Amino acid sequence: MARQEAVQEEIAERLLLAELKEDLVRRADAFFTEDKKKPNDLGYKQIRNLVDLAAMSDCVLELKSFIRYQIGRDNQGKSWRGSFHNGREFGLCLLDEIDAVVKLAESKGSKDKSFTLKVLAYYFGFLGWRVKYIEAQSPRGE
Numbered sequence: 001m002a003r004q005e006a007v008q009e010e011i012a013e014r015l016l017l018a019e020l021k022e023d024l025v026r027r028a029d030a031f032f033t034e035d036k037k038k039p040n041d042l043g044y045k046q047i048r049n050l051v052d053l054a055a056m057s058d059c060v061l062e063l064k065s066f067i068r069y070q071i072g073r074d075n076q077g078k079s080w081r082g083s084f085h086n087g088r089e090f091g092l093c094l095l096d097e098i099d100a101v102v103k104l105a106e107s108k109g110s111k112d113k114s115f116t117l118k119v120l121a122y123y124f125g126f127l128g129w130r131v132k133y134i135e136a137q138s139p140r141g142e
Contacts, residue, residue: 013115016108020119023104028126031097032134039082039090044135046070046079048128054121059113060102063120067091067098 032038038047050063057063067080071091074081084090098120105119 013110013118016110016115017118017122020104020108021122024101024119024123025126027097027101027104028123028130031093031127032130034134034137036085037134037138038131039079039084041076041078042080042082042090044128044131047124047131050124051121051128054117054124057117060098060116060120063117064095064098067095 053066054063068091070080071089074091077083077089080091081089084093101120101123102116105116110116
């Protein structure tokens with residue numbers, strides 16, 4: 001009986017994730033636009049590494065702590081502390097976005113940390129795709 005319940009929980013989680021994916025893609029598209037590009041010294045791999053970090057983290061606070069660490073390391077202000085949207089630092093904008101994605105995940109009725117971290121991993125993956133697309137649209141050297 002416990003096995004059947006576990007399978008049902010897994011199916012329910014997958015359905016919730018499926019419902020959220022379109023919203024997550026739209027959020028990623030809105031976060032990075034042709035007008036709101038990532039700071040030049042912030043590499044694509046740094047965005048993609050957030051997918052792995054979300055998958056390995058035990059809680060959202062751990063993920064946010066890592067981003068704050070990266071903000072603190074950016075002494076030249078060209079990556080995590082780089083100007084992003086309305087003059088705000090990229091890392092701070094990303095922290096705000098994480099809060100919004102967490103609320104989106106919780107709006108589906110799940111307060112489960114592992115579910116929220118899976119949602120964030122998908123979101124960061126979509127952000128990575130968006131960065132690659134925008135980079136491909138930009139003339140070389142920008």
